[in-house]
Every structure is written in structure tokens, then in C-alpha cells.
Amino acid sequence: ALEDGLKKADADPSVKAVMICGENGKFSAGADIRGFSSPKTLGVALGPIVSLIESSEKPVVAAIEGVALGGGLEVALGCHYRVAHAKARMGLPEVTIGLLPGAEGTQRLPRLIGVPAALDMITTGKHIPATEALKLGLVDEIVEENTIEAAIRLANKVIGQPLGPRRLSLKPVPKLPNMEAFLQEAQVKVKRQARGFLAPELCFQAVQAATQRPFAEGVRRERELFQVLLSSGQAQALQYAFFAERAVHRWATPGGINLLFIIFDSILLLSLGLGTMGQGIVTSLVKANIPVVALEQNLEYLNKGRKAVMVLLEREAKKMEGGAQKLDFHNPARLQFTVDFNLLHDVDLVIEAVFENMALKKEIFHKLSNICKPGALLCTNTSALDIDEIASATSRPQQVIGTHFFSPAHVMRLLEIIYGRHTSPSAIATAMQLAKDMKKVGVVVGNCFGFVGNRMMFPYVEQAVFLLEEGSRPEAVDQVLEDFGFKIGPFRMSDLAGLDVGWRSRKGQGLTGPSLPAGSSARQRRGQRYSPLPDLLCERGRFGQKTGKGWYQYERAGGRTATPDPWIHGFLSQYRDTHRIETRYIDQEEILERCLFSLINEGFAILAEGIASGPEHLDVIYLNGYGWPKHRGGPMFYASTVGLPRVLAKLQKYSEAHPDVPKLRPSAFLKKLVAVGNAPLKEWMSYLSRQSPKL
Numbered sequence: 001a002l003e004d005g006l007k008k009a010d011a012d013p014s015v016k017a018v019m020i021c022g023e024n025g026k027f028s029a030g031a032d033i034r035g036f037s038s039p040k041t042l043g044v045a046l047g048p049i050v051s052l053i054e055s056s057e058k059p060v061v062a063a064i065e066g067v068a069l070g071g072g073l074e075v076a077l078g079c080h081y082r083v084a085h086a087k088a089r090m091g092l093p094e095v096t097i098g099l100l101p102g103a104e105g106t107q108r109l110p111r112l113i114g115v116p117a118a119l120d121m122i123t124t125g126k127h128i129p130a131t132e133a134l135k136l137g138l139v140d141e142i143v144e145e146n147t148i149e150a151a152i153r154l155a156n157k158v159i160g161q162p163l164g165p166r167r168l169s170l171k172p173v174p175k176l177p178n179m180e181a182f183l184q185e186a187q188v189k190v191k192r193q194a195r196g197f198l199a200p201e202l203c204f205q206a207v208q209a210a211t212q213r214p215f216a217e218g219v220r221r222e223r224e225l226f227q228v229l230l231s232s233g234q235a236q237a238l239q240y241a242f243f244a245e246r247a248v249h250r251w252a253t254p255g256g257i258n259l260l261f262i263i264f265d266s267i268l269l270l271s272l273g274l275g276t277m278g279q280g281i282v283t284s285l286v287k288a289n290i291p292v293v294a295l296e297q298n299l300e301y302l303n304k305g306r307k308a309v310m311v312l313l314e315r316e317a318k319k320m321e322g323g324a325q326k327l328d329f330h331n332p333a334r335l336q337f338t339v340d341f342n343l344l345h346d347v348d349l350v351i352e353a354v355f356e357n358m359a360l361k362k363e364i365f366h367k368l369s370n371i372c373k374p375g376a377l378l379c380t381n382t383s384a385l386d387i388d389e390i391a392s393a394t395s396r397p398q399q400v401i402g403t404h405f406f407s408p409a410h411v412m413r414l415l416e417i418i419y420g421r422h423t424s425p426s427a428i429a430t431a432m433q434l435a436k437d438m439k440k441v442g443v444v445v446g447n448c449f450g451f452v453g454n455r456m457m458f459p460y461v462e463q464a465v466f467l468l469e470e471g472s473r474p475e476a477v478d479q480v481l482e483d484f485g486f487k488i489g490p491f492r493m494s495d496l497a498g499l500d501v502g503w504r505s506r507k508g509q510g511l512t513g514p515s516l517p518a519g520s521s522a523r524q525r526r527g528q529r530y531s532p533l534p535d536l537l538c539e540r541g542r543f544g545q546k547t548g549k550g551w552y553q554y555e556r557a558g559g560r561t562a563t564p565d566p567w568i569h570g571f572l573s574q575y576r577d578t579h580r581i582e583t584r585y586i587d588q589e590e591i592l593e594r595c596l597f598s599l600i601n602e603g604f605a606i607l608a609e610g611i612a613s614g615p616e617h618l619d620v621i622y623l624n625g626y627g628w629p630k631h632r633g634g635p636m637f638y639a640s641t642v643g644l645p646r647v648l649a650k651l652q653k654y655s656e657a658h659p660d661v662p663k664l665r666p667s668a669f670l671k672k673l674v675a676v677g678n679a680p681l682k683e684w685m686s687y688l689s690r691q692s693p694k695l
């Protein structure tokens, strides 16, 4: 239609200029992402249409409202002029779906805004506001009022002016005094951050081509690179992740009723507990423009927490400088700090973020239930505790819900929303809306130990430790998983989180410490293999980064640079001697498979139990909360690309070698999916014979 319209306008002598706009206040979000996996649409090339716009003998003006993204922005780049509404956003987000701007965008954008800014936009995919676009020279004008009228005004004004200088394909790429050095440095940075993710590197190469070749040749290179990405498999994984993230929003009640989210305008929210999690939660709430009261049990903790929150908010305010939104945190109507429990009477929603201790949480929820007004929703921030038990301390279990934030809570996008046996659908809907308002990805899951994310993490970490017992080293295991694409491997992660966290939890479960029955075997608990290695480290005061020693050594307590520790190597070999474990060489394949497949296996068990509604939920949790590499689509998607028969065969092999490790025993659901012929991921849930009562 665009092509036809342009041809008609060019042929009609009464038409003097052309204005291109979108409908309903949006310019364009680009290509339909689903089209990239449909062979039918692959023949449609946008590039030639963008060229057609640019070669028009009549001035063409883009009126950009809402968003101009991907192919949408490439269309605008073909236009001779661009007028944007002040609230519009622009970007080339193709890299985030595993592609590159394939309609000549990698060649036109550097010619318009220069290589550094173009590289930044193209390799990160970030959306920029109109104000920034104006500064970069990406748009010619921004308006507060009617963009279309402004674009028509501009079109009328430029009729008859030469179009040559406005055709980006004819412009040279602006020179930099040190282009070679700049590109070299940029490439190193892109590679370092990409960790096996192809698209940023190929985006870089396409922009580099713009600096080295004439326009037409650059376009040819762009197309070649686009085709490489399109068939790489990574694009499919990222596009799956795009839709998975949106699918988890469409959570329905057990009866299949979609929930209408409650839009809150003037909710007063109370955050209880101002430790690290509480500080991050309060910061996120203020950023979301939700009035919040932060409550602590005494003045000392309150003042400490207030100081930390203020530091975080100042930092956030700095980041937001120049943008449309301002952080309003000095206004007591938006944020107040108190030790006065009476303020609980008025709040609409409470997020409790105290220490992970069941007795303490129950005591607090009992108090909340007595003081809060009848409709108030009571959320508990917990990473593993039983929501039903916490709710049992209240007289309103239907209004109790788990909200598992991830640290640092003002940065991490994931929010696991855990419903208990009595949690009402409206409580779930409210929590989901809260996640949306906080710009987080809320994923609704059922109540079980560790919920989804941590429950899948336990066997992964367990395997990592078993691998040490059998002959590996922390740095070797971490390297394999970091090469796979994780930001940090399991041992660096444990050191960062603090080994004492798990130790406390294991003591609470009676797996170690004073409550462990006398005479318990060192490497067996409740008939299963158990590794006391993490406990032994804790007993020696090695809690990770905070103490300067853990699985690695650090430059000082609180240091961040992990260095392999000869003490650990000696300790491990002594441990193996003590327990008569024969040290063997463990190859990378075994490390990867045992860690990942045990995690995936737990995912299948979770699906079968109805703890999550589908594999997309598990994947979104792992992509947004656990550093799973985005270009691998999440653990369940990854399993589908490896092939379920292979995952099953490997689990069977490892399980036979380690019969005392139940988490390696293939889940019945995985076996079923293989038996029905390696069902595709989108059909998995239809093979569950009954919907679990948890859903």
C-alpha cells in the first residue's frame, strides 16, 4: 500500500508533497515479528520501498507519533524530513529480537547522526525519546500539539527546495578523527557484552560496512548479515522470548476467566522493612510514582534505611535527568519514613520485606491483619517460605500473596507473584498490575518450596557442588556456564549472594547444624546424596564476597574481583581423600549437561504439578531473574531446541551413574513428551492429563 501510494503521488501532478503518518497516534512498531518465522512474508523486502520514498521527486515528511521502531524508523529515515511529537519514542530494536535493521537502517542512520550514536542505538536496540532524537539530529522538529498538521506545514514550506541534501543514501558518513581506533574499541566492547549473542556483533559489522563501502555495497552487506541472523536460531529464541513475556501477562483464573487488572491511581503503599530488599522495593515504587510509606521497627534501622534509599533515588534521578519524567521523592505526600505502626490503618497495600524467618513473618502478618483496613492487600516478599502458613496468621488469607522481588529490587525486572490456597483472583490481579506499574515482569506461580525460580536453581547448584566433589574446580564449572552465556556461573553467584544465606536455610531444614541428628552420614541426608562442602566453607567463615573468601578469594572483604583460590583447591583434594572419592577429569559437556538438564528436569516437574501455567512462564522467570542468556530463549525453550529425546537420554545416563541423586531422575512429564514424539513446546501443556488443583 505504501509503495502504491507513493507511486500514485509521484505520478499525480496535483500532488506537491507527501506526508506519511501512522494510525491512532502511532507511527509504526516495525515489522510484524511473527512474520520472521513465516516463509510467506520473507519475500517482502522493505528496503526497496524505503529507497522509493527517498528517491521521490516530491518532498516526503514523516509525522512520528507514539513509536517509530525498527522498520517503522527505517521508513522515516527514507523520508526527507521528520517531525516528531514530544512524547514519541524511536529506536532500532531489531538486535533485541536477534536481527539487525534489514531495510537499509544500518546504512542510513550513521549517515544522519554519525557512527557513535548510530552504533549505540543499533547494537543496544534502545528506544530514545523525541527530545534526544532532536539533539542527535534524527528528527528535524518536535511538537507538543498536532504532529500531522506540523508535518503538513513543513511539507508545504519545503516544496520546491532541492531534495538531494535530504537523501541520506547520498550523504557521506560523517568522519571521525580516529574512526579506525573508535571502531576497534567499539567492537571489543560489543563482543565482551554479547557473550555468544550474535546479533550485536553483526549489527556492528553492518555499521562498519557503512564506514567502509559506498551505500549500495553497504546495503548488500547488511542483507547478507541479516540472512545469517535470520537463520541463526538465536533470532527464533529471542522472538519466542518477546511473545513469552507478553503471554505471561495474560494470566487467567482456574475457570479460564481473564482478569481485569485493577488500575490504581492513588494507592498508598507501605513497605515494611528497610534492609537491602526493602530499600530497592521503595525505590522502585517511588520510580513508579506510587505514594509510599516506609516503615521500620526502630529509629536506628529507619535512619540507616532512609539514607540508603535516598542515595538510590538520587542516583535514579540523575539517570532520568533530561527525560520527560521527574522523580518526586522529597515530597512527604509521595514518600515518608516512619516507625509508627498506626499509619498502617490507611494503606491500601503492604509489602512486607523483613528477614526470611517464618516465626517473624507470621507475627507481623498477625499484626497487619488486626491493624490494616479490611480491603488492604498483604504481600510478603519471600524467596521460598510457605505463603499458606504466613496467611494462616491472618483473618484474611484471601488477601495474602507472595511477591518475590529479586535483588537489587530497583534494577531486576522479575517479580514472582505467588498465590496461596486462599488467595483471591482480585489479589492476584492487583499484584500483577503493581508489577506492571513498577515496570516489572510479573509472573504468577503456585506455592511450593522455592516457588519456580529457586526451586529450579536448587538442582543446578547441587550438581555444580557434586561436580567439585568428583574432581572439578569452581572456576572450571563457572567457565563452562559463562561460556554458555550466563553472566556469572553458580560459584561466583553464590559468593555474590552470600554462602551464609543457603547455610541458614539448610540449618532451618535440619540438613546441617545443631538440629542434624547425631550419627548422620557426612554425605547422605534422608537417603539421598548430600554435599556438606558449602557448610564446611561457612563453618570456616567463608561467606563469599562479604568476607573476602568463599569459593574464590577476593582482594578484601566486600571486594568484587574473584580469583581462583589455591586454598580451595587444596581443601577439595583433602576432602576427596577424606571421603575416598576418586578424582576424575570432568569434561565441559558433562558440566553443562548435569547443571542445565537437572534444572530443566525440575522445570518439567513444576509444569506437571501445575505450579506454573506453561513453559513460557519458566522461561520468562529465568530470562529476567536468573541471567539465563536471552539468545537461548530460557531453559525450557533451550530444551526444545536441544531436543527432548536427547535431554531425556542424558538424564537417564547421569541418573544411572548417580542413583542417589533424585533430581537427575527424568520427570514423568518429560518422558511422556518424548513418548508422544518430542512434542513441540507450544503443545506441551496439552499432554498433561489433568489440570492440577494448583491452577
Ligand SMILES: CC(C)(COP(=O)(O)OP(=O)(O)OC[C@H]1O[C@@H](n2cnc3c(N)ncnc32)[C@H](O)[C@@H]1OP(=O)(O)O)[C@@H](O)C(=O)NCCC(=O)NCCSC(=O)/C=C/CCCCCCCCCCCCC(=O)O
Binding pocket: 029, 030, 031, 032, 033, 034, 041, 042, 043, 044, 045, 046, 047, 048, 067, 069, 070, 071, 072, 093, 094, 097, 101, 102, 103, 104, 223, 226, 227, 243, 246, 247
Ligand atoms: C513499544 C511497543 C510497540 C508497545 O509496547 P506496549 O504498549 O507495552 O505493548 P505490548 O504489550 O508490548 O504490545 C502490544 C501488543 O502488540 C504486539 N506487538 C508489538 N509490537 C509487535 C511487532 N513488531 N510485531 C508483532 N506484534 C507486536 C505485542 O505482542 C502485544 O500483543 P499480544 O499481547 O502479544 O497479543 C512494544 O510492543 C515493542 O517494543 N514492540 C516491538 C517493536 C520491535 O521490535 N520492532 C522491530 C520489529 S523488526 C523490524 O521492524 C524489521 C524491519 C526490517 C524489515 C525486514 C523485512 C522483512 C524480511 C526480509 C528478509 C530479506 C532481507 C532483505 C531486507 C530488506 O530489504 O527489507
